[in-house]
Each structure stands twice: as C-alpha cells, then as structure tokens.
Amino acid sequence: xxxxNQKAWFFVLPVLxxxxxxxxxxxxxxxxxxxxxxxxxxVFFWQGLDWFEQxxxxxxxxxxxxxxxxxxxxxxxxxxxxxxxxxLSMPRKGIWVPVCLxxxxxxxxxxxxxxxxxxxxxxxxxxxxxxxxxxxxLGIPYDxxxxxxxxxxxxxxxxxxxxxxxxVLLSYAGLVSIPDDYYRAARIDGASNFAVFRYIQLxxxxxxxxxxxxxxxxxxxxxxxxxxxxxxxxxxxSTTLLSIDLVKIALGQFDLGPAAAxxxxxxxxxxxxxxxxxxxxxxxxxxEG
Amino acid sequence: xxxxxxxHLKHSYEPQPKGPDDFALQEINLEWQxxxxxxxxxxxxxxxxxxxxIISGLLIPSEGxxxxxxxxxxxxxxxxxxxxxxxxxxVIYDTMxxxxxxAFPLRNRGVEETIVNKRVSEIAEMLEVExxxxxxxxxxxxxxxxxxxxxRGLVRDDVNVVxxxxxLTVIDPHLKWKLRSKLKELHHRVNxxxxxxxxxxxxxxxxxxxxxxxxxxQIVQIGTPVELFERPEHTFVGxxxxxxxxxxxxxxxxxxVAKFMGQTIDLEGPIRSGSSKNCEIGIRxxxxxxxxxxxxxxxxxxSDVGRHKVVEVVLGDHKIAGIVEDAAPEQGETIGVILQxxxxxxxxxxxxxxxxxx
Numbered sequence: 001x002x003x004x005n006q007k008a009w010f011f012v013l014p015v016l017x018x019x020x021x022x023x024x025x026x027x028x029x030x031x032x033x034x035x036x037x038x039x040x041x042x043v044f045f046w047q048g049l050d051w052f053e054q055x056x057x058x059x060x061x062x063x064x065x066x067x068x069x070x071x072x073x074x075x076x077x078x079x080x081x082x083x084x085x086x087x088l089s090m091p092r093k094g095i096w097v098p099v100c101l102x103x104x105x106x107x108x109x110x111x112x113x114x115x116x117x118x119x120x121x122x123x124x125x126x127x128x129x130x131x132x133x134x135x136x137x138l139g140i141p142y143d144x145x146x147x148x149x150x151x152x153x154x155x156x157x158x159x160x161x162x163x164x165x166x167x168v169l170l171s172y173a174g175l176v177s178i179p180d181d182y183y184r185a186a187r188i189d190g191a192s193n194f195a196v197f198r199y200i201q202l203x204x205x206x207x208x209x210x211x212x213x214x215x216x217x218x219x220x221x222x223x224x225x226x227x228x229x230x231x232x233x234x235x236x237x238s239t240t241l242l243s244i245d246l247v248k249i250a251l252g253q254f255d256l257g258p259a260a261a262x263x264x265x266x267x268x269x270x271x272x273x274x275x276x277x278x279x280x281x282x283x284x285x286x287x288e289g
Numbered sequence: 290x291x292x293x294x295x296x297h298l299k300h301s302y303e304p305q306p307k308g309p310d311d312f313a314l315q316e317i318n319l320e321w322q323x324x325x326x327x328x329x330x331x332x333x334x335x336x337x338x339x340x341x342x343i344i345s346g347l348l349i350p351s352e353g354x355x356x357x358x359x360x361x362x363x364x365x366x367x368x369x370x371x372x373x374x375x376x377x378x379x380v381i382y383d384t385m386x387x388x389x390x391x392a393f394p395l396r397n398r399g400v401e402e403t404i405v406n407k408r409v410s411e412i413a414e415m416l417e418v419e420x421x422x423x424x425x426x427x428x429x430x431x432x433x434x435x436x437x438x439x440x441r442g443l444v445r446d447d448v449n450v451v452x453x454x455x456x457l458t459v460i461d462p463h464l465k466w467k468l469r470s471k472l473k474e475l476h477h478r479v480n481x482x483x484x485x486x487x488x489x490x491x492x493x494x495x496x497x498x499x500x501x502x503x504x505x506x507q508i509v510q511i512g513t514p515v516e517l518f519e520r521p522e523h524t525f526v527g528x529x530x531x532x533x534x535x536x537x538x539x540x541x542x543x544x545x546v547a548k549f550m551g552q553t554i555d556l557e558g559p560i561r562s563g564s565s566k567n568c569e570i571g572i573r574x575x576x577x578x579x580x581x582x583x584x585x586x587x588x589x590x591x592s593d594v595g596r597h598k599v600v601e602v603v604l605g606d607h608k609i610a611g612i613v614e615d616a617a618p619e620q621g622e623t624i625g626v627i628l629q630x631x632x633x634x635x636x637x638x639x640x641x642x643x644x645x646x647x
Contacts, residue, residue, distance in 0.1 A: 184345075184380075187347070199393075
C-alpha cells in the first residue's frame with residue numbers, strides 16, 4: 001500500500017485563509033442577508049427565498065435588467081467593430097506607432113468618476129461645450145437631463161469614448177503578431193483586401209477579440225460610476241442600470257435583504273453569460289484543431 | 290512560362306545610398322532560362338532573399354529592370370506578374386480547409402469551379418495530401434503545412450516562376466529529404482521555372498540543375514553542381530561548397546610559377562597575368578594524397594567522419610586538409626603532401642587565375 005503524506009494540506013492552508021477572507025466570507029454575508037429581513041438594531045428574521053421570488057417577479061427589476069442588456073449590447077455592437085477598424089488603420093511601423101498607442105491609451109487612464117464628471121459638464125445644455133453647440137449653434141434640441149433618448153446617447157457615447165481604446169489595443173496586439181510573410185503570400189495569391197481581413201487578420205485576432213468582448217461585457221454589465229455621475233440614473237428611471245438600482249435599494253432604501261438577493265442574481269447573470277460565451281468560443285477553436 | 294532577365298539590377302534599403310556598402314545587391318545581370326531548376330545559394334545576409342523579393346515584385350529595385358520574356362515587369366505588383374512564392378515559414382489560411390487553401394489562388398482569379406476542382410485534385414495527388422483535403426488547415430503538422438504552401442504556388446498552371454525561400458527550415462531533418470525529392474519530382478512534372486533559395490549546400494546541389502552562388506550582394510559563380518565543386522571561380526565558392534571546404538594557402542608568383550614554402554607547385558595550367566600580389570593556391574581535400582613529396586609536415590588531427598577520414602597536416606604556418614579512404618597516417622607523424630596537378634589552381638584577389646590546360 002502506498003503511504004500518503006498528509007502534510008500537503010498544511011501548505012494549502014494560507015491560500016484557503018486568503019480566499020476565505022477576500023471572497024468566501026463577504027459572499028456568505030450577502031447570502032446571509034438575502035434570506036433574512038431586518039429593521040435595524042441587528043435584529044434579523046428568517047425570510048427563506050421570499051426576496052428572490054419577489055425580485056424575479058418585480059417589474060422594476062425587469063426594467064433595470066432590460067436597460068442593462070440594452071446598454072451592454074449597444075456598446076459591444078459599437079466598440080468591437082469600431083475598435084477593430086481603428087486597429088486596422090493604425091500604422092504597423094515607424095515613429096507614429098508610439099504616438100498612436102499613447103493617444104489610444106489616454107482615455108483609459110482617466111478615473112471613472114472623472115470621466116462621468118467630464119461628460120456631464122461637456123454635455124450640459126446651457127454651459128457644456130457640446131450641449132451649447134447642439135442647442136444654440138446647430139439648433140438641434142439636446143438635453144440629456146430632460147430627454148431620455150439624449151441621456152442614452154450620451155452615456156453610450158461616453159462609454160465608447162472611454163473603452164473603445166481597450167478593444168483597439170487588444171486587436172492591434174493581435175494584428176502586429178501576424179508575420180509579414182502572410183501578407184506577402186496573400187498578395188501573391190491575389191487576395192483582395194477583404195479576403196486578407198477575413199482569412200488572415202480576423203482569424204489571428206480571434207483570441208484577443210474573445211478576451212476583448214469578455215472584458216467589455218463584464219465591465220459594462222457592472223458599470224456604475226460613470227452613469228451615476230453623468231445622469232444619476234435619470235431622467236426619471238430611464239438610465240437606471242442594474243448597479244444603480246442596486247445601490248438605491250441597498251443604501252437609499254436600506255432594504256438589505258432584497259438588495260442582497262439582487263446582488264446574487266446580478267452576479268449569477270454576469271457569471272453565466274461570461275461562461276457561456278467563453279465556452280462557445282473555446283469549443284469552436286477546439287473544433288479547428 | 291517565361292525567360293526571366295535581370296538587367297543592371299541594384300538594390301539598397303537606404304533611401305539615398307551613398308557608397309557600394311549601402312547596397313544590399315550590387316549590380317546584377319542574369320538570365321533564368323524557362324523551365325530551369327535553379328538554386329540561389331549563399332550565407333545568411335548575402336542578398337538572396339532581397340533578389341527573390343525583387344523577382345516576385347514584393348520589392349521594387351532601386352535601379353535596373355526585370356523582364357519576363359520581353360515584357361518589362363519592373364513596376365508590376367506580385368499578382369500582376371503571375372508568380373508563386375513559398376516562404377520560410379509555412380503560410381496557411383487557418384480557418385479554411387486544405388482544399389480551400391489550395392483553391393484560394395485560383396478562386397481569387399475567378400477560375401471556374403470545375404477547373405478549380407480538377408487542378409486541386411491534381412496537385413493534391415502530386416503532393417500526396419488527398420487524404421486530408423477536407424480537414425481544417427490549422428491542425429496540420431509543419432511538413433504538411435509547408436506542402437500546402439507549396440501546393441498553392443503550384444496550383445496555377447500559368448505561373449512564370451515558382452520561388453522557394455528556404456522552405457525546409459522548419460521541417461524535421463528526416464522529412465527534409467522526402468520533401469526535397471518531392472520538389473525535384475514536381476519540377477519535372479509541372480515544368481515551371483523554379484528558384485530555390487537556401488544557405489544549405491546539400492539542398493542547393495541536390496535540387497538544382499544550375500546553382501547561383503551569392504556573397505555580399507554579388508553573384509560569384511553560376512554553374513552546375515559539378516562545375517561549382519570541381520572548378521570554383523572564387524575562393525568563396527571553394528570554401529562554401531564542399532565539406533571540408535577547399536584548402537586555400539597563400540603563395541608567391543615568381544616568373545609565372547607558383548611557389549609555396551620555397552617549392553614550385555605544379556598547376557592545372559598557365560597563370561593569367563595580373564598585377565596583384567595577393568595570390569593563393571586552392572585545392573580541394575579530395576585531391577590531396579600523402580606519400581613521397583618535398584612538401585612535408587606533421588599530422589595534427591585526424592577526424593573520422595564515417596565514409597572517410599579527414600587528415601589535417603601542418604605545412605609551415607598553414608593547415609591543409611586531405612581526405613583518405615583507407616589507412617590514415619598516425620597523429621604526429623611527418624609525411625609528404627601530394628597535390629593533384631590538374632586540380633591545383635591559383636586565385637588572385639580571390640578570383641580564379643589559372644587556365645585549364647588543353
């Protein structure tokens with residue numbers, strides 16, 4: 001019989017402790033809240049799965065979730081193709097490469113709340129540069145504080161401005177890794193520019209694009225700071241995304257139980273979509289092998 | 290199919306070349322006969338890939354013209370020139386099947402699907418890849434990938450020239466031999482002009498009918514493998530081809546005879562007149578034997594390379610290598626070195642300076 005050395009468990013202990021403190025215990029606290037009701041003073045009543053049931057049937061939650069998917073869908077539809085297009089038109093060699101790269105990286109270096117504040121001031125109808133330009137010079141009514149459509153256009157544009165660079169940089173990294181011989185061979189084979197994109201550039205960018213989509217999905221699905229500073233969820237509830245609604249419930253109304261249940265569902269959705277997307281992309285590339 | 294003529298070709302990667310050192314290619318005048326199997330042989334950095342890219346149209350030469358038959362193609366792009374090129378690292382279109390990869394150059398030119406099918410089947414049969422036509426190209430082994438790259442070059446039947454830029458670099462040694470003979474066989478079947486770039490003499494000599502040897506942006510010699518081996522026109526060729534390379538030893542020219550260590554050396558023929566004093570004697574190790582001779586030296590090293598032994602003898606300040614098939618002398622022994630007369634030549638400033646007798 002083989003003698004097992006049980007000492008190894010001892011060495012895993014520090015990692016277990018670390019994971020417990022930074023992930024397990026906080027999540028369990030939320031789980032704990034999600035099945036109880038409290039009126040303060042640290043007094044809790046057992047509630048079971050009531051909060052989950054209530055939430056899943058609530059119109060308010062459906063509306064926020066819908067807005068969230070709309071927002072994430074819109075920015076992915078714009079940022080991914082736009083990012084690829086910008087990356088394709090960037091120079092591959094020469095002194096302009098660092099200039100382009102730094103310029104591209106700039107928006108990402110700005111703190112999220114500053115981005116929100118910047119765009120708020122920029123787009124205010126009377127004093128903002130853009131708002132003033134639209135209303136008073138072009139004569140197009142544009143007021144993101146009153147008009148839901150204008151508010152949506154503004155938050156989407158802000159996110160595109162802030163995060164397209166990430167897609168650009170990732171795609172660019174994929175593009176520069178393609179050896180020159182591929183382009184030479186394609187020229188000799190008589191391939192059109194579209195064929196070069198479809199059969200050389202796109203396949204080589206696939207891995208980084210998968211990562212770009214995943215990162216942009218997770219980030220935009222959990223976005224809070226920028227729209228909160230820009231519109232505060234308004235006008236009305238028109239730009240109240242999931243995270244903004246969650247904070248309203250948890251800290252505004254102090255409904256800890258429902259907020260905790262909502263957090264867990266929110267987390268589950270993010271995890272599920274990311275996992276499905278990643279597995280589908282991975283399975284496809286396995287099939288190629 | 291066409292004869293390719295390079296006329297006064299020069300190339301520099303500098304925008305404003307100043308001296309000859311700025312040129313990757315010195316002036317080149319060369320004709321490639323239609324249907325020939327050529328090898329372009331030279332060490333890394335000698336300009337052979339530059340020359341290849343100029344012929345294919347990926348590079349526009351700084352000076353000079355390229356003609357396919359009588360047509361000046363200097364300014365034409367690669368797809369207008371109708372050439373094919375296989376690169377050092379296999380280029381395949383990952384997302385396509387092997388069949389689609391092979392059909393790609395034809396489909397891009399709007400060839401009918403029935404003809405595409407016929408050509409692809411032919412090429413697949415020649416390359417022995419019929420069994421994997423339906424597979425995705427990304428999962429193939431390197432040698433199969435390189436076969437597909439070659440196939441894309443050969444699939445068009447109207448190409449003027451097929452060029453190979455060190456195509457066997459990434460192939461395992463035991464498969465190199467197979468692919469090389471495959472190429473040779475393909476050359477006989479498709480009858481296109483082929484140019485094979487390599488720095489490996491074995492590859493060049495086995496593939497080509499004629500070998501173009503380049504060094505430092507210049508063509509040093511063009512000839513059949515036998516000519517290159519037997520009568521190198523430059524010490525570089527003598528040194529670069531053969532294993533071990535040609536023995537090159539300095540000599541004095543006095544009154545039309547070559548002298549080394551005070552001894553008159555018998556040569557293949559008379560020495561051409563010339564002013565430079567920078568003369569050397571060249572003889573291949575294969576034409577050296579040991580026995581009664583006035584040139585005597587100590588045996589320094591004997592290396593057994595299997596088929597024969599390489600014996601290194603020290604003559605004065607110089608080493609000279611000879612090949613013996615059977616019994617080798619002892620290390621340290623002092624022996625006489627015999628140079629075979631008709632294979633002993635004088636090189637002046639590196640260039641051949643003796644004439645063949647008779």
